[in-house]
Amino acid sequence: MGKRLNTIKSKVAEMLVINSNREGNKFLEAFISVLILANVVVVMLESFKGYKLKYGAFFEVFEVVTVSVFSVEYLLRLWVADIRYPKAGTVGSRVKFVLSGGGLIDLLAILPFYLPFFVTTDLRVLRSLRLMRLLWILKLNRYSKSMRLVGQVLMSKKTDIFVTVFVTLLLMSIAATLMYDIEHEAQPDVFANVLDAFWWSIATLTTVGYGDIYPITGWGRFFGGVIAVLGIGLVALPTGIISSAFLEQLDAQKEKKKKKAEKKKGVEE
Amino acid sequence: MGKRLNTIKSKVAEMLVINSNREGNKFLEAFISVLILANVVVVMLESFKGYKLKYGAFFEVFEVVTVSVFSVEYLLRLWVADIRYPKAGTVGSRVKFVLSGGGLIDLLAILPFYLPFFVTTDLRVLRSLRLMRLLWILKLNRYSKSMRLVGQVLMSKKTDIFVTVFVTLLLMSIAATLMYDIEHEAQPDVFANVLDAFWWSIATLTTVGYGDIYPITGWGRFFGGVIAVLGIGLVALPTGIISSAFLEQLDAQKEKKKKKAEKKKGVEE
């Protein structure tokens, strides 16, 4: 019987390895993806009072079912961890899985649901916990090939992106401080403190421009104009970074093809 | 007489094949393009009450003429389908044409006009049917070389574009749900449900920012600022994708030239 269990175990392990070409896996991937997206829709529908009154019970059942599926998935992954990390030993392999990126996301996906059983929480916290279901989208990343691709492009440029975000925050801080100093006297209610000015600098540098807050003095407009023009550069920087990342990928693929062709030629000669 | 008909038929077939270099074809292409654009103008003019009262009769005649031209074009294409798909047989070639991309667009272009003859419809539906004429613009794609080019560039990256659109929709859903949760209490009328918050997230992520809906609480502004900055990345992603597509095209052309030059060199040696 131990043998039969081992066969099942290795089959489960194989099934849970994403990207293998088994037919069943594709079905599992699609199923989990649809389940996650359906939950996003349910979370949105719950905001309509009419729907919540009518279908509230169904929404809750749906949540329980999803959490159950993810809990079983987590336990199965925990069970077959020793196949995935054969060198780490019985306990070590489990610890390795729990602390791995995927393992942490999986735990985060089910933990908020079990929390109220252990800790007494008020209603407001409970509602926030239910919103945590949106975190399930992080699981999507593992189950969808094309999303992984975009993720890889972004990861390959993470230093550049980090620097851009940092420069942006710095620029926003300076713009906010100066604009507060310029406009505070003319519009004491609108530019009440630096945080209001920060909100203005975000709206301006991202070129969103809601129109709820903007300079009205001459110097404020002059300085605001300079910041708005810099905002264009702010859009240009990440675009340039991401463009080059996509082109790099392209070049890498070409290089591969070329090498293959050269190898073939070499063999023929 | 059958022979003479066949000659005419093959001439018609030749005429309807786009991109051939016959002088008459260029005229036909220009004629159809102008006809479609004129219809777009007419649809727009019809929205002015003054024009509709004065020129309403002319507008209707113009529509009938255009539909007639497109109907004749469709019938001719149906007639010569067996020349285009010689292997598919008399009936099979027609079916193949009707179900082809171009065939479906051609049918869609004339069908709404004939519908009211078969089904009884109220006035509102009728008016919408007349707007369907804007679909004729899809026909333009077949008749204009340069539009095909842009279309090809976009098609070559359709997977990437699809993923971007999908990620965008997901991001919008999450942003809307969270922003609704944050701002609903402070602005119960503006953020009445998730759909209102969704409208906000579209306006913010696309950096349009009409200013009809925006966060006013501290947390709402903090979260809104994060989303606005992510919106820049959202603009950067498709730009990067399309830039690389244009450059790929460029490289492909160069590669071709290079190969030609190498061949020539080889012959000379």
Next chain:
Amino acid sequence: MGKRLNTIKSKVAEMLVINSNREGNKFLEAFISVLILANVVVVMLESFKGYKLKYGAFFEVFEVVTVSVFSVEYLLRLWVADIRYPKAGTVGSRVKFVLSGGGLIDLLAILPFYLPFFVTTDLRVLRSLRLMRLLWILKLNRYSKSMRLVGQVLMSKKTDIFVTVFVTLLLMSIAATLMYDIEHEAQPDVFANVLDAFWWSIATLTTVGYGDIYPITGWGRFFGGVIAVLGIGLVALPTGIISSAFLEQLDAQKEKKKKKAEKKKGVEE
């Protein structure tokens, strides 16, 4: 004396050829550039009533001086045209210059000033004619190296840019027509006709979003959201085109260097 005149003539001809490396030319280029920019500033200052009352006389003198300089420049260019087009004959060379791109811009730059002497015009037309001085900026293009560079990049992609503008206009027309149909009943004053809707579609597709006009119905918001997302693509297309144009230029320069290096190597061997 004819000989001396010829020497002067060829010197003038040389002086007026832009891009030659003569020291005097650089001074002339700088002088004309500054003159043009000063006129832009003057046109702007004239809009302030206080300045106009105080310095109106000076502004007019300045305009007369500039027009005089440009008139002399035009006559000199006309005079030396037979040196520039030696094969075209005495009259033919002048006609060739007048009809050339540069010649037409030069004529356009001075013509509005002389028009009131020949035709009687009312005050409103006169004021518009004075604004025509802004056209002098087109002359800048000939006198500034770096502006020529950007101009060349844009020219090298003029077909792509034209197609993009055309697609944009088409998309705006469709968006305007549909949005008018959707929102006219709910907001009969804001979306009074298709032109209003067109103004909305411009503000949305360019992501400017002033906030003076936007959809309020459910379907209007849905459709407006789709158009706003398409607007991102609209920004992405020209960016991709221009990026590839800049890179093409870069590659061309590299190719040149490479060829030079190879030639040198060949000679050494």
Next chain:
Amino acid sequence: MGKRLNTIKSKVAEMLVINSNREGNKFLEAFISVLILANVVVVMLESFKGYKLKYGAFFEVFEVVTVSVFSVEYLLRLWVADIRYPKAGTVGSRVKFVLSGGGLIDLLAILPFYLPFFVTTDLRVLRSLRLMRLLWILKLNRYSKSMRLVGQVLMSKKTDIFVTVFVTLLLMSIAATLMYDIEHEAQPDVFANVLDAFWWSIATLTTVGYGDIYPITGWGRFFGGVIAVLGIGLVALPTGIISSAFLEQLDAQKEKKKKKAEKKKGVEE
């Protein structure tokens, strides 16, 4: 004792050379970076009246400490200047350092603090001087590797960026002048002079679109639409320039690798 001083001096010189791999330097870099960022935070906190009353004394002490650190740094750099510029002599090397880019920024960073001791100033100027602390961010550039990288990319394209900014300013001037002429009569309060129109043209060309100022006449909207579409090109130009700069960097790195590989191959043969 002179010898011991020299040893200390050369150690200080080594410590102050950025980018060396000594462990202590990394600590110094981190310390100065944190100090600068903390000052930005303090400047922002000072805008909140509550915080200023409560922690005003601490804020001032913090400023004095930072200025002291930077003053000591400046004096040390002045002291070891003859090691950095050994050929320039005792006085010459100090002058060289003071007039170098880094030296000027360092001086600018501490000068505003000492100014009130020499010149009598009113309160308003004093407050502005305290804002000068934001200039310390320029020092960050020297202490952070990744910020230097982005700076280099921007510097490598400074001519193109300058031309773009110049063309943008020109376009804004023309747009403002024309829009003022068109809209002044219909909205005499909103478009009061060309400066108001300039503010409109900035908001439109950068696609910020606050919504505080926009055309309402037919011609104004037509012209405004053209400018808004040109605004897209304005975003596309710098993006194209920066994209190509990033790709150039990438190519340069590849070229290097390739040459290394070829060299290695040559040696092996």
